[in-house]
Amino acid sequence: MLQAIGLTSAPRRGLPPAVDDLTFEAKPGRVTALLGAPGSGKTTALRLMLEIEPGRGITYFRGRPLHQIPHPAHEVGVLLGDVPGHPARTVRGQLRMLGAAAGVPASRADEVLDAVGLAALRDQRIGTLSLGMDRRLGLASALLGDPHALILDDPGEGLSPGECNWLHGFLRAHVARGGTVLYTTCDPKQAARAADHVVTVDAGRVVADQEITDFSRTRLRPRVAVRTPHAARLAAIVSREARAAQRSVEVVTEAGSRLSVYGSSCAEIGDTAFRHGLPVHQLADEVGDARPAAAVAFGVEAGVPRSASGAEAETTRPASEAEAKRPASGAEVASTRSEPAVSGPAVAARSASSPSEPDLLPPIRRRPARGPHRPLRYELRRLFGVRTTTLIMAAVLVASVGLSVVLARTGHAPRPKVLAAWPSLLPLPPAAFGAGLLGALSFGDEFRYPALAAGRGTVPRRIRLLLAKLVVSAGVALLLAFLVVPASAEAVHLVYGSDLIKVPSNAGSLAGSWAGLNVGCAWAGLLAAGIFRVTTAGVAAVLAVPVLVVPLVREMSAGPATDSLLGLPARLRELVWVQWPHEADPWLLAVVRVVAQPVGAALSLSLSVLVCTYAFTSLRGRVRW
Known part of the structure; x- marks a missing residue:
């Protein structure tokens, strides 16, 4: 059961x-x-x-508020708007990725696809789906955790009648298994067809809480829709003739020149207009909402005559009935016709939980969505679920091989530069730039196509998700780095022979530097995109290292070197209580030498600043780690 009690949104400046x-x-x-x-x-x-959304009030999902439920995806499935997924991702790939976030097995994706009738489109791209298929994918996403309750925001908007019928049957099947469904709609006829209970809201307040039988009887009555330039005159004539014939007829003037007549027929209204010489532009039978948005009622009730002077409005309802059926919320209704009062357990809950002082209602704090329950699996499926990753890696390999062949042809570039495909004209080698671009997309695509939190705006900054992204981006960067070197060596050997490429004596330190450069670029792009929430910021942070930070570091370190790094491991051993073996001293010294280089120092400085900024923005946003 869902129980919403005293929900009140935070008012905006100058607005209710x-x-x-x-x-x-x-x-x-x-x-x-x-x-x-x-x-x-x-x-x-x-x-x-x-x-x-911030505000006040509380909502219980089977007796517990949402923030106290350990696994919300297993309790409530949500569909707010469209499916927030990358348009190039397949239907099945999107659900498998969301399944990893919700902590459900991968086989669940195929089960929900069968449930919503998308099994034949599992390999279809999200961007190619029609509106009806996209809505089915949204329902499949909501069903991944096998939730008890479904909360859907206008799921039938824009759907064809056939799709609406399927949707209504789907909701019926869910509640037949004991589940709960709450959905919004602006169409009273659709509510009458699909719902068992209707809660009518106007200006943020409940104006009617009805069973479907009461709703259909009081809100969906047959009417005659009339459009005429003399609406007020025709309304007065119809009311006067109905009162004279002792018939119960209600005439409601709506916006413009439109009338809604209840208790009559098209033939009677047409005859009346013809007898009095009134032009009629529209005359049709309708079944719709009996409470237009802005209306003034005219009419007669059998046996209850009312006097009218001039163009004053007449109403058929006695005052006692109108008072008895005044909306419980107290909100003013433009129409003089009555609304059914709020009744049932919702009234008791409101009276018991809506004290005179609003401060007693618990505050609703905006909480980000929880991070993935299986972050590493989620990140791998997010990264390789689209062709972008494969295309970037292929482009990096092709560019690196081509640049290596050109550099080897000139004969002036050092051998490490030839293998890394790093000409002096480029600020970064293609492999490092590609790693940085993939790192920037790791968070940039999340903010552009949110996958974890529909309707929540941004991806939550959880430490497990961040660690998973760091690990995966580092792995991809290392893979890219150590694919480029043998590919470049093989290409140079194929074109020029084996004499040009020989293994240098300091191959270990060069390999470490090469790996550190690529991983550092990947992390710089990832952290910058996470801070500024856009891929472009991540790419800019990667390019800023060689373009801005490296010259700054070189300027600061200009001058004769008077000190030496020799003996640094021994001095560090004296400062710390952890004693590492002496065999590790060469490795530690090699790392220090790499970091001491201008590029290494610039990258280390940039990463330090980005990590501190990321932590600061996360704490400032009050995100619980």
């Missing part, structure tokens, strides 16, 4: 809150519709329930 003291419940085994016009606060109410 979008949701004000909203209280209702959705029972298991039933489909509950949250009905309201656009801008009535339905989506804000869902965001308050899911704790992704």
Whole structure:
């Protein structure tokens, strides 16, 4: 059961809150519709329930608020808007990635695809799906954790009648298994077809809480839609004739020149307009919402005559009935027709949990989505789920081989530069730049196509997710680095022979420097993209190391070297209590020498600044690690 109690959004400056003291419940085994016009606060109410919007109130999911549920994906499935996935990712790949985030086995992706009828499109790209198929993919994403409750924001918007019928059957099948469904809609006829219970919202308040039978009887009555330039005159004539004939007819003037007549027929309204010489531009039978947004009612009730003077409005409802059916929220309704009062357990919950002082309601703090339960698997599927990674790696290999052949032809470049394909004209070799680009995409694609948190805006900065990204990006950078060297050596050997490429004596230190350069570039791009939330920032941070930071480091270190690094390991051993073996001293000294180089020092400095900035922004955003 879902119980929303006293939901109140944080008011914006100079504006009333979008949701004000909203209280209702959705029972298991039933489909509950949250009905309201656009801008009535339905989506804000869902965001308050899911704790992704600040405000006050509380929502219980089978007796527990969402932040106290260890695995929310197993309790509630959410669909807010479209599926937030990379358009080049396949349907099955997207679900397998989200399954790793939710901590469910990979086989669950195929199960939910069968459930929503997308098994034949599992290898289709997300960007090529139609609106109906995209909505089915969103439902499949919500079902990954096999949740008890489904919360859907206007899932039938823009769908064809056939797709809407399938959606209604799908929701019915879920509640038949004992689940709970809460969805929003602005179409009262759709709510009547699909829901068992309807909660009507207007201006952020509940104005009706009804069973579907009461809703259909009071809100969906047959009517005659009339459009005429003399709407007020025709309304007065129809009301006067109905009162004279002792018939119950209600006439409601809506926006513009439109009338809605309840209790009559097209033939009667057409005859009346013809007798009085009134032009009619539209005359049609409809079944719709009996409460237009802005309406003034005219009408007569059998046996209850009312006087009218001039162009004053007349109403058929007695005052006692109108007072008895006044909306419980107290909100003013433009139409003089009555609304069913809020009834049932929601009223009791509101009276018990909505004290006179709003400060007693618990605050709703905006909480980010939880990180993936299986972050390493999630990151691998995110990285290799699109062709971008493969294309970048292939482009890096081709560019590196071509540059190595050209550098070997000139004969002036050192052998390490030839193997790394690093001409002096380029700030970075292709392998390092490619590693930095892949690192920047690691967070940049997350913010552009959020996969972890639909409707939450950004990817949460969790330490496990960050570590997984660092490990995967470092692995890809090392793979790219050590693919480039043998590929370049083989290409030079094939073109010029084996005499040009020989293994240098300091191959170990060169390999360490090469690996450190690529991994450092990958991490610089990753951290910068995570801080500034865009891929371009990550690429700029990678290029800033050789273009800006390296000249600065060289300027600072200019001058004759008077000190030596010899004896540094022994001096470090004296300062720390951990005693490492003497065999590790050469390795430590090699690392220090690499870092002491201008490029190594610049990269180390950049990474230090990015790590501190990332930690600062995470703590400033009050993100729990």
